[in-house]
Amino acid sequence: MLTPFAKAADLICITGAAILSQSVIFSDRSSFSHIDGLLGLLGFVLPFMTFRLTRVYKPFRYDSPLSGALRAILAWLASQLILIAISHGYPDGEMRDRWFLCWTLTAACALVAARFTIHALSSLFRPRQFAPTRIAIVASKVSSDDLVAQIAAHTSMAFIPEVIFDPSLRVNTTIDRIAAVRDMNAFKQYVEAQKIREIWILNNPLRPVSVEHLLSEFRDDFINIRVLPISSVGTGSGSPIGHYRGIPVLNLLAAPERGWDIFPKEVFDRLFSFFILLAILPLLLLIAALIKLSSPGPVLFRQYRKGINGDVFSIYKFRTMFVGADKPGSVVQARRGDARITKIGGWLRRTSLDELPQFLNVLKGEMSVVGPRPHAVEHDEYYKELVQHYMFRYRIKPGITGWAQINGYRGETAEIEKMEARVKFDMFYIQNWSFWLDIKIIALTIIKGFVSKSAY
Numbered sequence: 390m391l392t393p394f395a396k397a398a399d400l401i402c403i404t405g406a407a408i409l410s411q412s413v414i415f416s417d418r419s420s421f422s423h424i425d426g427l428l429g430l431l432g433f434v435l436p437f438m439t440f441r442l443t444r445v446y447k448p449f450r451y452d453s454p455l456s457g458a459l460r461a462i463l464a465w466l467a468s469q470l471i472l473i474a475i476s477h478g479y480p481d482g483e484m485r486d487r488w489f490l491c492w493t494l495t496a497a498c499a500l501v502a503a504r505f506t507i508h509a510l511s512s513l514f515r516p517r518q519f520a521p522t523r524i525a526i527v528a529s530k531v532s533s534d535d536l537v538a539q540i541a542a543h544t545s546m547a548f549i550p551e552v553i554f555d556p557s558l559r560v561n562t563t564i565d566r567i568a569a570v571r572d573m574n575a576f577k578q579y580v581e582a583q584k585i586r587e588i589w590i591l592n593n594p595l596r597p598v599s600v601e602h603l604l605s606e607f608r609d610d611f612i613n614i615r616v617l618p619i620s621s622v623g624t625g626s627g628s629p630i631g632h633y634r635g636i637p638v639l640n641l642l643a644a645p646e647r648g649w650d651i652f653p654k655e656v657f658d659r660l661f662s663f664f665i666l667l668a669i670l671p672l673l674l675l676i677a678a679l680i681k682l683s684s685p686g687p688v689l690f691r692q693y694r695k696g697i698n699g700d701v702f703s704i705y706k707f708r709t710m711f712v713g714a715d716k717p718g719s720v721v722q723a724r725r726g727d728a729r730i731t732k733i734g735g736w737l738r739r740t741s742l743d744e745l746p747q748f749l750n751v752l753k754g755e756m757s758v759v760g761p762r763p764h765a766v767e768h769d770e771y772y773k774e775l776v777q778h779y780m781f782r783y784r785i786k787p788g789i790t791g792w793a794q795i796n797g798y799r800g801e802t803a804e805i806e807k808m809e810a811r812v813k814f815d816m817f818y819i820q821n822w823s824f825w826l827d828i829k830i831i832a833l834t835i836i837k838g839f840v841s842k843s844a845y
Contacts, residue, residue: 398503406496435468528591613643644784686712694763705746709734760788761815792818
């Protein structure tokens, strides 16, 4: 999670050291040739090749500050040795060698200082992303193994076991002062009561644990389920699919772990929404006046929707139906020729202008500009039993527009097949998200327009 900051810090250190050293050695600018400039540019590229080869940016949980700094210094020295060797093929290299020497020493000191600073700040502030994670453990015959010690050795104390589910136990008990239960219902009640968001399965090939029942029980609970590849003798088994906070895991059912990679999206969402709301303020006021003139009632319509991890929030939309059109506790999807929709409401729905107030939800942090469209809570309860992975859509923030919408799946979803297709597109977006995919979706939303035949 600290990797983006480390890369940025390294770039600043190397660039700053190069400029500072150049100003000291080449005080007379006329003596700085175009060859020196080209070799200097090469000096910016080589480090990040050697850094990659030597795995300088491996997850921070594996490294102490000292080992991380040593690895960065060795990679930096290797790149500079290559650069100096190349530069010797060109004439008039005396001052250039002095520049490279000064650059090497200055950048080395800066890289070490940056590494220790990043580690110190992460420990000092301890934001939620770096705080120890509370986990529930699923394993078989735990009492015969030093399970907690094994996990601690592999996780650098980054995780806190809260409860153990072991179906082989005869009675509920405690293991190393951790509650251990034998019944799935008791385990689920404990996890939900303590609001635990991580379940780890101890992957022991000699005593495998069936996961089908586990996945079924927790499929709608927004709990990450992972396999920790530790065998009874403390060695890894199998190839890990990915990493969670520096720990190799096999994700069975888990939200994407992006850490600080999501930061640009969060910043973009707030800035984009703020400037959009400023730009369309006259349009918003015009629509509000038309709604007031067309029918009695409030301008804005609020409805409960589920956000990230199932947290319920109130979504904002321009009111498009007559007040009291829906019965309390029931939500019926709008259909063509729906008598509940006002005249101005029909136009707003066809053009998607009724969705514009949701930029306020984005500013509040409840939604994103791009993401799976949130449905009414009542619809969620209906579809989650019929469509596989339906609730997985809420592992990330819902959006105003999304991958499914630009591919034709917006508006009414009367047939189950349409909802299944929408979920598939949403799953693709979640698994393949990137900042540039968001930009592409926003661009396509604008290019294709807001009008849709299926929106009414």
